[in-house]
Amino acid sequence: MALTAALGSRGAEQDQDGGDGNGGNGNGRGGGEEMMIMREHMFDKVVTPSDVGKLNRLVVPKHFAERHLLPRLPGGGAAGAACPGAVLRFEDGRGGGKAWAFRFSYWSSSQSYVITKGWSSFVRDRRLAAGDTVSFCRAGARLFIDCRKRGAGAGVASAPTTSLLVPVALPQQATSDEDRAPRGRRLRLFGVDLELAGAE
Amino acid sequence: MALTAALGSRGAEQDQDGGDGNGGNGNGRGGGEEMMIMREHMFDKVVTPSDVGKLNRLVVPKHFAERHLLPRLPGGGAAGAACPGAVLRFEDGRGGGKAWAFRFSYWSSSQSYVITKGWSSFVRDRRLAAGDTVSFCRAGARLFIDCRKRGAGAGVASAPTTSLLVPVALPQQATSDEDRAPRGRRLRLFGVDLELAGAE
DNA sequence: AATTCAACCTGAAAT
DNA sequence: AATTTCAGGTTGAAT
Numbered sequence: 470m471a472l473t474a475a476l477g478s479r480g481a482e483q484d485q486d487g488g489d490g491n492g493g494n495g496n497g498r499g500g501g502e503e504m505m506i507m508r509e510h511m512f513d514k515v516v517t518p519s520d521v522g523k524l525n526r527l528v529v530p531k532h533f534a535e536r537h538l539l540p541r542l543p544g545g546g547a548a549g550a551a552c553p554g555a556v557l558r559f560e561d562g563r564g565g566g567k568a569w570a571f572r573f574s575y576w577s578s579s580q581s582y583v584i585t586k587g588w589s590s591f592v593r594d595r596r597l598a599a600g601d602t603v604s605f606c607r608a609g610a611r612l613f614i615d616c617r618k619r620g621a622g623a624g625v626a627s628a629p630t631t632s633l634l635v636p637v638a639l640p641q642q643a644t645s646d647e648d649r650a651p652r653g654r655r656l657r658l659f660g661v662d663l664e665l666a667g668a669e
Numbered sequence: 670m671a672l673t674a675a676l677g678s679r680g681a682e683q684d685q686d687g688g689d690g691n692g693g694n695g696n697g698r699g700g701g702e703e704m705m706i707m708r709e710h711m712f713d714k715v716v717t718p719s720d721v722g723k724l725n726r727l728v729v730p731k732h733f734a735e736r737h738l739l740p741r742l743p744g745g746g747a748a749g750a751a752c753p754g755a756v757l758r759f760e761d762g763r764g765g766g767k768a769w770a771f772r773f774s775y776w777s778s779s780q781s782y783v784i785t786k787g788w789s790s791f792v793r794d795r796r797l798a799a800g801d802t803v804s805f806c807r808a809g810a811r812l813f814i815d816c817r818k819r820g821a822g823a824g825v826a827s828a829p830t831t832s833l834l835v836p837v838a839l840p841q842q843a844t845s846d847e848d849r850a851p852r853g854r855r856l857r858l859f860g861v862d863l864e865l866a867g868a869e
Numbered sequence: 870a871a872t873t874c875a876a877c878c879t880g881a882a883a884t
Numbered sequence: 885a886a887t888t889t890c891a892g893g894t895t896g897a898a899t
Binding site: 723724725726754772774776777778779783785786788789 | 872873874875876877878879
């Protein structure tokens with residue numbers, strides 16, 4: 470369960486990224502309102518040389534994939550393996566409106582889950598190197614990706630895996646066209662409006 | 670425009686090549702009549718290592734594909750791109766009745782035209798190697814493929830691209846079932862009956 | 870088991 | 885500088 474706290478209103482930018490390659494680079498924070506989101510950490514991976522090399526793919530450890538990514542797929546992905554090549558959109562965990570569209574697949578030949586299309590642009594943009602850590606988070610239905618360099622200390626992206634909820638400020642998403650995050654029960658906590666979102 | 674000059678008569682053999690992989694090897698020139706055909710050169714390509722390698726496909730440069738192959742497709746292929754996976758039959762340019770059935774497709778992911786199915790048999794049969802040249806010709810609606818080794822001089826298959834019409838002797842095609850080549854105006858030239866065939 | 874091949878993808882080069 | 889082309893690569897299904 471994730472907590473979403475609305476501070477501002479009016480979604481400013483819309484990063485649709487119609488499915489092609491690398492994430493549509495939204496025009497940063499053009500003065501739009503922000504939103505306080507309780508971000509649930511999903512999983513980290515210390516990337517291997519292959520993950521950042523010419524194979525253009527990230528192997529997602531099976532238990533992470535099945536626990537955190539399969540349930541995020543359009544069809545729910547409950548059944549076994551092959552939800553073929555769904556595209557998952559991950560917002561840049563640092564904010565700024567950038568987002569990455571990743572193709573998430575199961576390779577039956579190697580029986581592994583992988584992120585393929587779109588991954589190499591992230592590696593390039595963030596200068597990801599072997600030994601660095603990618604971090605996947607979630608706020609309701611919104612997904613986030615961030616990374617930290619090898620040996621980096623604490624920070625927004627380096628929340629210890631024991632802490633499930635990380636509050637961060639983010640540009641608010643478009644509320645017009647039936648937001649992706651299912652709206653849940655609202656409550657007031659610490660002086661702000663909170664909203665229970667996400668599955669179950 | 671192509672010129673087709675009838676020398677003999679009566680189609681002898683019929684090489685239907687029902688669409689499977691490599692061309693049905695008609696029994697050469699089993700005494701059948703021949704026909705003098707003015708063969709229009711369409712285009713050449715110096716094949717790359719990929720074209721003759723394990724990718725089992727020939728990339729057809731877009732302008733060649735659109736100018737010469739799209740108009741040959743069953744549906745005419747006039748509109749934009751995707752005439753999905755049509756099969757084009759190419760007779761062996763050296764004569765002998767052999768023919769090759771090639772699948773001609775457009776790959777939208779790479780925005781390129783390719784010849785896929787059937788191509789590898791041609792590569793193998795003709796021992797095509799990187800640097801060699803494949804040559805595509807046409808006589809009316811009949812398509813021909815030939816090749817020459819790297820560094821080869823003039824010859825039937827090495828007509829310079831400036832010469833549009835190459836006269837060759839070929840086994841006559843079946844005239845029974847409404848020949849593929851649209852019949853055009855006839856005239857007499859150089860002492861032989863000529864027939865204007867082909868588009869426009 | 871190995872081969873073919875349709876349909877993807879991407880980096881580099883050309884325009 | 886952005887777009888288009890394409891050579892070289894991949895996976896995965898079919899055979």
